[in-house]
Amino acid sequence: MAKKIPQINASSMADISFLLLIFFLVTTSMDVNQGLARRLPAPIPPDQKVEDKDINKRNLLVVKINSANQLMVQGQLMDVKQLRERAKEFIKNEQNVDYYPKLVEEDFGAPFGVVKYTKDHVISVQNDVDTQYQAYLEVQNELVAAYNELREECAQKYFHKAYNELDEDQQKQIQKIYPQKISEAEPKNYGN
């Protein structure tokens, strides 16, 4: 006759798993690591003189944020919600007006062909020492959004696909047409 194996008492199993559950609830956090990815410019070597790069005035979009978180674009007070459209207009310069950046024709190869684009445009963001971080990030966010929207439009136009569905080479090509050029000056006291 087979020996009967006594049943293991599993009633404490629930307690053990409860303990584990509570441990994980305490030590982990729900938040996902998301963020606005940016790239800082490389540092200037100390022996190198800072050259005043001559940027044509029409190629420059100056965005200033003061200590009261007010936004000024090219000397005009503006709401942050309008910034995206303004930046897109500036980067594209579809009407080829003379106060927006100069259009340069360049051959980007298939499937683009010769494309007119604003090669030398620069968006300069200047903020005050007392500017609130949220306000600064909103401005950065809108500018990045402007670029993302333009790249998306470009992807739809030439590839009939969403930008993030394209392969790396295609994305790089589009990035060449819409290069992200956001320059940040060191903060100054603009006062208010």
Added chain:
Amino acid sequence: MAKIRRNEKREMPALNTSSLPDIIFMLLFFFMSVTSMKEVSYKVQFKNPQATELTKLEKKSLVRYIYVGTPTAEFRKQYGAETRIQLDDAFAETKEIGEYIVNERSSMKESEQGLMTVSIKADKDTKMGIIADIKQELRRAYALKISYAATQRTSY
């Protein structure tokens, strides 16, 4: 004829709890998969700002964090209510960031050193002065890939 039994003791049947561990384990696995380990215990408190154009930080091992905010209640007595920087588990000065980055980078694999990302987790009410100082330090330490930690904004 039916007999009404009143005085007889009626026992409640024992509840079968044999599936309880399974249920709890399921919960446990759910939480293990949706949450992530806290990197450090926070000594500063901060509320992430909001933005829309967010990207996820891909590889955990490549990310280093800089926390910026006011000290939590237990440290306020010692450190005051001014905005402070936290690196790893301790408060730090802006000057120490460069050294921290260099140390962290040298502890990484050589092939991955260029991919290091610094995530700045700052309170949304922080003044830009301190953020700009941090950015200058990071530039000097050649940690050029940065990410401003933020939460997704759903509406204006």
